[in-house]
Amino acid sequence: MTAKRILVVDDAADVRKMLSVVLTKNGYDVAVAGSGQDGLVCAFDEDPDLILLDIMMQDMDGWEVLKLLKMDEITREIPVVILSARVEPKDKIRGIQEGAVDYVTKPFVVRDVLKRMGRILGQDGSA
Amino acid sequence: MLGMRLSLRSKFIAAIAALVAIVLLANAIVLALLVRQMLRGQVEDRARAYASLAAGPVSEAYETYYRSGYSKFRELLLELLELEPDVELVTVYDTTGRNLFESFELQGSPLGGDIEASERTSDERMLQAVRGLDPVDWIAEDDSGRTTFVVVVPWVEEWGRHRYTVAFDFTYNSVGEVTRKAGRWIAWLGFGSLALGLVIAAFLSAQSLGPVETLTRGAKDLADGRLEHRIVLATGDEFEVLANTLNQMAARLSATVEDLEESNRVLNGLNTELQDLDRVKSDLLANVSHELRTPLTSIRGYGEALAEEMLGPVTRQQQEALRSVQSNADRLLAMIEELVGYSNLEGDRISLELRPFDLVPVARASVDALVASGSGHDVLLDCSAGLDPVFGDPDRIAQVFENLLTNAVKFTPDDGRITIQLEPDGKSVVVEVSDTGIGIEARDQRKVFDRFFQVDASTTRRYGGMGLGLAIVKEIVDRHGGEIEIESEPGRGTTFRFSIPFATGELSQPDLSQGASGEVAPS
Numbered sequence: 001m002t003a004k005r006i007l008v009v010d011d012a013a014d015v016r017k018m019l020s021v022v023l024t025k026n027g028y029d030v031a032v033a034g035s036g037q038d039g040l041v042c043a044f045d046e047d048p049d050l051i052l053l054d055i056m057m058q059d060m061d062g063w064e065v066l067k068l069l070k071m072d073e074i075t076r077e078i079p080v081v082i083l084s085a086r087v088e089p090k091d092k093i094r095g096i097q098e099g100a101v102d103y104v105t106k107p108f109v110v111r112d113v114l115k116r117m118g119r120i121l122g123q124d125g126s127a
Numbered sequence: 128m129l130g131m132r133l134s135l136r137s138k139f140i141a142a143i144a145a146l147v148a149i150v151l152l153a154n155a156i157v158l159a160l161l162v163r164q165m166l167r168g169q170v171e172d173r174a175r176a177y178a179s180l181a182a183g184p185v186s187e188a189y190e191t192y193y194r195s196g197y198s199k200f201r202e203l204l205l206e207l208l209e210l211e212p213d214v215e216l217v218t219v220y221d222t223t224g225r226n227l228f229e230s231f232e233l234q235g236s237p238l239g240g241d242i243e244a245s246e247r248t249s250d251e252r253m254l255q256a257v258r259g260l261d262p263v264d265w266i267a268e269d270d271s272g273r274t275t276f277v278v279v280v281p282w283v284e285e286w287g288r289h290r291y292t293v294a295f296d297f298t299y300n301s302v303g304e305v306t307r308k309a310g311r312w313i314a315w316l317g318f319g320s321l322a323l324g325l326v327i328a329a330f331l332s333a334q335s336l337g338p339v340e341t342l343t344r345g346a347k348d349l350a351d352g353r354l355e356h357r358i359v360l361a362t363g364d365e366f367e368v369l370a371n372t373l374n375q376m377a378a379r380l381s382a383t384v385e386d387l388e389e390s391n392r393v394l395n396g397l398n399t400e401l402q403d404l405d406r407v408k409s410d411l412l413a414n415v416s417h418e419l420r421t422p423l424t425s426i427r428g429y430g431e432a433l434a435e436e437m438l439g440p441v442t443r444q445q446q447e448a449l450r451s452v453q454s455n456a457d458r459l460l461a462m463i464e465e466l467v468g469y470s471n472l473e474g475d476r477i478s479l480e481l482r483p484f485d486l487v488p489v490a491r492a493s494v495d496a497l498v499a500s501g502s503g504h505d506v507l508l509d510c511s512a513g514l515d516p517v518f519g520d521p522d523r524i525a526q527v528f529e530n531l532l533t534n535a536v537k538f539t540p541d542d543g544r545i546t547i548q549l550e551p552d553g554k555s556v557v558v559e560v561s562d563t564g565i566g567i568e569a570r571d572q573r574k575v576f577d578r579f580f581q582v583d584a585s586t587t588r589r590y591g592g593m594g595l596g597l598a599i600v601k602e603i604v605d606r607h608g609g610e611i612e613i614e615s616e617p618g619r620g621t622t623f624r625f626s627i628p629f630a631t632g633e634l635s636q637p638d639l640s641q642g643a644s645g646e647v648a649p650s
Contacts, residue, residue: 014425085420
């Protein structure tokens with residue numbers, strides 16, 4: 001079985017790096033993007049199995065990325081998990097309404113995120 | 128304002144008119160009385176003169192012709208009577224008072240007189256006058272109130288014989304006529320003067336009230352806020368002084384208004400600044416929250432990855448160090464949440480979403496979360512079955528439970544017991560969260576709800592938290608219209624108590640009625 005490909009979109013380099021390391025160690029194939037635009041390009045080019053998307057980013061924020069992803073035929077089917085520092089319930093509701101499959105607030109428990117990803121990708125815990 | 132002005136003017140005119148009328152009336156009365164008096168005097172003087180002159184001829188004519196040649200007598204008498212229009216009656220008496228002849232007879236037959244002498248006069252005064260030798264006169268008044276002037280003149284013959292006395296009755300008719308004529312003149316003059324007086328009064332009042340009207344207009348301008356308007360009045364009297372005073376007042380007022388407007392501008396500026404600051408503070412808190420969460424994500428993520436040995440094996444010592452990193456990161460996160468949460472509550476940025484809800488599941492969820500967090504405490508939920516729904520914001524009430532439980536856990540030994548009790552009491556549910564912890568000294572009991580309060584400085588180090596948890600609890604309970612109470616005994620434990628109202632029919636009614644009307648409305 002080939003490794004599932006994960007796209008991490010986050011403008012905080014440390015978080016990107018950390019997720020990249022942790023996910024790679026857990027058997028995922030990880031691509032990273034440091035901005036909304038890069039994330040969209042990556043999503044079109046790489047066609048990942050799952051996208052971890054930050055919301056508060058410069059220029060193009062996560063909401064816009066999510067909307068554009070959901071507007072495109074190809075990328076529409078890619079499950080998106082939002083990882084955001086916004087903790088208000090209204091943001092969580094908006095995320096689900098706009099098509100994200102899950103919403104995890106930062107800082108998160110890595111094990112918890114892995115578990116959720118596994119469930120979405122039809123696997124158990126780790127790949 | 129118009130009515131007052133008219134009234135002032137009409138008062139002025141009425142006063143002048145009344146004054147003129149009174150003076151004229153007094154003048155007229157005095158004048159009339161004087162004229163009448165004077166005319167009567169004249170009439171009387173003339174009457175006396177006439178009587179004294181006519182008495183002789185009348186007596187002689189009577190003596191000579193009355194019996195022998197009546198027509199001659201009549202001719203003579205009529206001639207005499209024609210001389211004086213005021214003479215009404217001439218009567219000839221003999222000295223015993225018998226009426227020998229009355230001039231009324233002349234109007235009868237021109238040929239024969241009343242030969243028979245009539246009765247003696249019954250008038251005592253007349254009788255005396257007839258008998259006397261000197262002329263007498265008086266004013267007589269008959270039954271109808273008509274006055275006549277009576278002159279009685281005895282006819283004394285040359286050698287002193289006195290056989291006849293002649294009485295003349297004079298009317299005041301001429302006086303009346305002249306008086307009436309004079310009265311008419313006086314009346315016309317009076318009316319003329321009155322009319323002239325009114326015209327002059329109107330003119331004078333217009334003259335003197337003109338400045339008042341100017342002043343009134345000026346004052347109205349002031350009242351309407353046209354403070355730049357000035358009253359121009361050069362009458363040289365008190366009105367001008369008043370106008371100048373009003374102008375000064377306007378100037379001072381407009382200066383004051385300018386000052387006030389300036390202050391207002393400054394205050395508005397300050398207010399805007401404050402609002403900006405408040406927004407900045409709120410934005411800042413949101414940003415701080417975000418900016419702190421991002422690095423914490425890396426710290427926690429790496430810490431966990433290391434501890435889970437995702438990045439290679441770690442020693443026991445390293446494990447311990449990592450646990451400390453994790454728990455401190457968690458504490459930091461808890462503090463951020465506390466701070467942002469309280470700030471939002473305090474700034475009214477979060478409004479309660481009140482609705483009926485079941486309290487038991489909310490309490491149960493808080494207890495379960497506490498048990499799941501792995502505290503060793505014995506946590507109990509004590510409630511009667513079938514508790515009615517309460518009215519409040521379930522999310523905020525959940526926060527109250529969470530904060531009270533967190534607080535209880537902090538100050539209760541691991542083998543202690545923590546209890547949530549829900550007890551219906553009339554229209555509300557009394558909620559008690561009690562622990563068997565270290566308790567709080569009486570002097571500190573009220574202060575625990577203050578922001579950033581810690582029982583002692585070491586509490587922070589030992590138990591964590593920023594001292595906002597109970598302040599948030601109090602704020603939420605307050606905003607539900609309740610009051611939180613504390614009961615504590617050092618060494619024995621602490622109980623927090625508050626109540627939430629049951630959801631009554633009335634409170635949940637609006638939602639139902641809205642739904643119903645929506646369905647009923649025809650589409």
